[in-house]
Amino acid sequence: MTIDLRGGDWLDDNRSNWDERVPVHLASDFYDQEPLRRGQGVLDPIARAGIDRLHPNGLEGIRVLHLQCHFGSDSLSLANLGASVVGLDFSRPAVEEARRMATEIGVAPRARFIEANVYDARHVLPEPESFDLVFTTWGTIGWLPDVPEWARIIAWYLKPGGRLYFADGHPSAYVFDGADGPGGMPTFQYPYANPQPDILDDPSDYADPEVELQNCRTWEWMHPLDEVLGSLRAAGLTVDEFTEHYQVPWQIFPIAEPQGEGMFGWPAERWLPLSYEVVASAPGRNG
Numbered sequence: 255m256t257i258d259l260r261g262g263d264w265l266d267d268n269r270s271n272w273d274e275r276v277p278v279h280l281a282s283d284f285y286d287q288e289p290l291r292r293g294q295g296v297l298d299p300i301a302r303a304g305i306d307r308l309h310p311n312g313l314e315g316i317r318v319l320h321l322q323c324h325f326g327s328d329s330l331s332l333a334n335l336g337a338s339v340v341g342l343d344f345s346r347p348a349v350e351e352a353r354r355m356a357t358e359i360g361v362a363p364r365a366r367f368i369e370a371n372v373y374d375a376r377h378v379l380p381e382p383e384s385f386d387l388v389f390t391t392w393g394t395i396g397w398l399p400d401v402p403e404w405a406r407i408i409a410w411y412l413k414p415g416g417r418l419y420f421a422d423g424h425p426s427a428y429v430f431d432g433a434d435g436p437g438g439m440p441t442f443q444y445p446y447a448n449p450q451p452d453i454l455d456d457p458s459d460y461a462d463p464e465v466e467l468q469n470c471r472t473w474e475w476m477h478p479l480d481e482v483l484g485s486l487r488a489a490g491l492t493v494d495e496f497t498e499h500y501q502v503p504w505q506i507f508p509i510a511e512p513q514g515e516g517m518f519g520w521p522a523e524r525w526l527p528l529s530y531e532v533v534a535s536a537p538g539r540n541g
């Protein structure tokens with residue numbers, strides 16, 4: 255199947271799905287916005303530690319591009335830490351809410367939000383080498399058909415020496431789903447390497463177990479680790495850090511147990527990594 259990155263059923267179906275999720279998420283406990291109103295943040299502990307590691311002196315004056323920012327909870331967390339942030343997401347209600355919240359909490363001059371498909375980014379935000387940090391986390395590339403092009407877009411925006419911070423669910427966990435295995439374990443459902451989309455009709459949502467989405471047809475892609483790391487390298491970036499984790503900030507499987515600070519993990523053994531982090535950097539000014 256050939257996918258047009260700039261339009262088509264994949265984009266329309268996924269956008270309708272995400273548009274419908276926005277009010278559901280805003281009404282949920284999962285997306286608690288109160289810390290933002292107190293000038294604090296809602297970053298999960300993995301991303302927060304990653305940002306502190308990359309910027310031990312804080313984010314004052316740091317220019318951040320947040321790809322697939324949803325309604326800006328993490329973007330505004332970074333703005334509350336002092337960064338100037340541009341958030342990009344293809345969902346109009348998400349972007350409208352992000353702008354509204356930026357104004358409400360008083361960071362609008364440093365937090366701008368753009369409604370666009372990731373693959374249109376260079377048309378709506380054309381300045382290359384304009385960000386110190388590209389940030390994109392949790393549930394992002396699974397919605398994207400073309401990871402090499404995603405990597406080229408990231409490389410385009412990074413200043414010399416600028417860095418990508420990426421964290422997401424681990425593809426070796428994404429091959430499993432459900433609770434039909436022994437003791438409620440998930441069972442093998444999806445091939446690890448599959449260039450074709452999984453076209454799903456799933457009315458559920460991770461933030462609200464009660465909801466039944468009407469726009470439930472989604473197009474999702476598996477991206478093996480070597481595709482992600484290889485694409486970043488092919489785009490000219492150096493992979494500085496690759497870390498596997500046994501926690502993820504949502505209930506990835508019914509058997510996953512809360513482990514504090516919004517994180518979920520296996521009940522006992524570390525059966526498989528559930529998530530991973532990548533830090534990659536653009537060639538430096540002298541590189």
Ligand SMILES: C[S@@+](CC[C@H](N)C(=O)[O-])C[C@H]1O[C@@H](n2cnc3c(N)ncnc32)[C@H](O)[C@@H]1O
Pocket residue numbers: 268272273322323324325326327328342343344345348370371372373391392393394397398
């Ligand atoms: C799981 S959310 C990311 C959530 C983010 N980690 C958070 O919790 O705020 C995925 C986001 O990707 C956006 N998205 C999906 N496909 C996209 C595309 N092709 N271009 C831009 N945004 C997209 C959706 O609108 C949604 O806001």
